[in-house]
Amino acid sequence: MKVITVNDYADMSKKAANMILERVHYSKKLTLGLATGGTPVGTYEHLIKDHKENKTSYQHVTSFNLDEYVGLDPSDRNSYHYYMNEHLFNHIDIPEQQTHIPNGIAENVQQECNDYDQKIMECDGIDLQLLGLGHNGHIGFNEPGTSFETTTHVVSLTKATREANARFFNSFDEVPTQAITMGIQTIMKSKEILLLVSGKKKSSALARLVNGEMDTTFPASILNKHANVTIVADHDALQEVDEKLYSMTK
Numbered sequence: 001m002k003v004i005t006v007n008d009y010a011d012m013s014k015k016a017a018n019m020i021l022e023r024v025h026y027s028k029k030l031t032l033g034l035a036t037g038g039t040p041v042g043t044y045e046h047l048i049k050d051h052k053e054n055k056t057s058y059q060h061v062t063s064f065n066l067d068e069y070v071g072l073d074p075s076d077r078n079s080y081h082y083y084m085n086e087h088l089f090n091h092i093d094i095p096e097q098q099t100h101i102p103n104g105i106a107e108n109v110q111q112e113c114n115d116y117d118q119k120i121m122e123c124d125g126i127d128l129q130l131l132g133l134g135h136n137g138h139i140g141f142n143e144p145g146t147s148f149e150t151t152t153h154v155v156s157l158t159k160a161t162r163e164a165n166a167r168f169f170n171s172f173d174e175v176p177t178q179a180i181t182m183g184i185q186t187i188m189k190s191k192e193i194l195l196l197v198s199g200k201k202k203s204s205a206l207a208r209l210v211n212g213e214m215d216t217t218f219p220a221s222i223l224n225k226h227a228n229v230t231i232v233a234d235h236d237a238l239q240e241v242d243e244k245l246y247s248m249t250k
């Protein structure tokens with residue numbers, strides 16, 4: 001894994017956006033894996049600003065989001081559909097039919113999961129997957145204990161994750177208890193992974209990841225096995241990481 005150190009959230013967002021833009025500019029066809037949560041908001045802001053100023057086009061881009069809450073309608077302000085429209089899709093020229101987010105209100109959620117993996121395969125897989133890191137090491141909504149072999153599936157969210165995400169809802173009780181998430185195997189099949197980590201609150205999770213031990217109790221640890229991962233992390237996030245370890249990390 002390659003670790004790029006940046007000063008703060010603003011620098012992380014700029015660096016990540018520039019890395020994405022490089023691929024958008026130089027590919028004839030590109031499939032992006034996208035994330036939600038607090039981490040990528042700044043990155044998306046840069047992409048929107050660039051689209052306005054430089055007219056970067058996303059007509060050739062297809063996207064697949066990592067996850068969606070079960071039971072939330074796409075029009076619900078807390079759904080990841082709503083988030084993606086607000087934070088990115090409504091402000092760039094990506095064709096709507098080329099954007100994919102699991103349907104959290106599908107009648108048959110299991111079928112929805114299978115279809116989602118199938119659609120990713122039909123697009124020849126994800127070229128670049130953007131990831132955030134959960135406090136407990138989750139990637140997508142793959143909670144501790146998830147098998148590394150999983151494809152897209154339904155998960156029960158841990159109390160810790162629901163508490164962490166409660167800041168986006170009116171109350172903890174409103175946070176859905178289940179979600180559809182790309183599986184760990186689905187994520188690992190991406191050709192390239194860009195993991196963004198910012199802030200002191202993520203420092204112990206990042207330290208555990210960079211430490212290199214692979215264990216299902218810490219889902220993100222599987223990234224140590226991927227051949228093309230770049231972590232963009234700020235100083236606060238890196239404060240518990242042994243400098244020797246990450247400057248040596250490839």
Ligand SMILES: O=P(O)(O)OC[C@H]1O[C@](O)(CO)[C@@H](O)[C@@H]1O
Nearest residue numbers: 036037038039132133134140141
């Ligand atoms: O970026 P945040 O809000 O810290 O969340 C970390 C991760 O947890 C999730 O909210 C759960 O999927 C992801 O969307 C995100 O990448």
